[in-house]
Amino acid sequence: MSTAVPPDTLDTLYRDHHGWLQGWLRRKLGNRSDAADLAQDTFLRILAGRNAAAIVEPRKYLATIAGSLVVDRFRRRSIEEAYLETLAARPEPTAISPEERTLIIETLLAIDRMLDDFGPRTRAVFLLAQFEGLTYAAIGERLGISVTSVKKHLTRALTQCLILSEA
Template identity: 80%
Template sequence: MNTAVSPDPLTSLYRDHHGWLNGWLRRKLGNGHDAADLAHDTFLRILAARNAQAIEEPRKYLVTIAKGLVVDRFRRLSIEEAWLETLAARPEPLAVSPETRALILETLFAIDHMLDALGPRAREIFLLAQFEGLSYAVIGERLGVSVTAVKKHLARALAQCLILAEGC
């Protein structure tokens, strides 16, 4: 009698596709270390979602998750690079400590994530109002939406800012 227990779906998925995914990411990123990190993070996402048994097309599913992680990684690097350029332009006495730098970067990443979660219309309205100082009417005219829609989207964005501020 065979008493071997078949591995759980996540173990099988990992065993069957981790090497392939790591190679795919290495070709995309040109860096083995980052590829290994993102392959690991891809499987962590699946583990957190606990849905490995429902995957019908494993490689397509893995690539979809990995592409999102690659985009997130490049977005974070872009934000960090912009911040470092800003720091480099500051006079030396105004330089910030490594701890402050880490806190600022963490906050910038959180704001970026929050803005991304708003959706394109609300994000654009928030940015036009906050950084260009446009009135509701001008924003509505520019985007072809009503002033009521502008107010609704801006209220949602500001509510998210408050939630973010409470978490800090």
């Protein structure tokens, strides 16, 4: 069980060793702002944990905590860099060719004509099933028809889709 650090003991530890710790971290990291952040994080760890009065070798203890924070920071940055490299390696979305675009438009027009050829009820059943994802029972309830009728209309519509896809 950790005990709270008396404020005066932590204050003394901070005053006596903060400058040294920040310099030590700056030499390790080569960056003044990262060193300042990790020095603060080191003292926060002590504040949250161990009784500062019980620390026998303060610089060794501070260096151990700060060293583990440096390792954590490098590990986190390594993971971030790997993630960014993975994102950068993903292929760019490709633009569709004019031929593909024409095929897509023709297919959409054929589907539109097919939907027009359905009766109003078959079209409604098909659209509710495909675009709203409703169950047969929900479609029947919404349209005021039986589940058996929903199945018949959907079978008719899907058969037409199959015929269209084979053409």
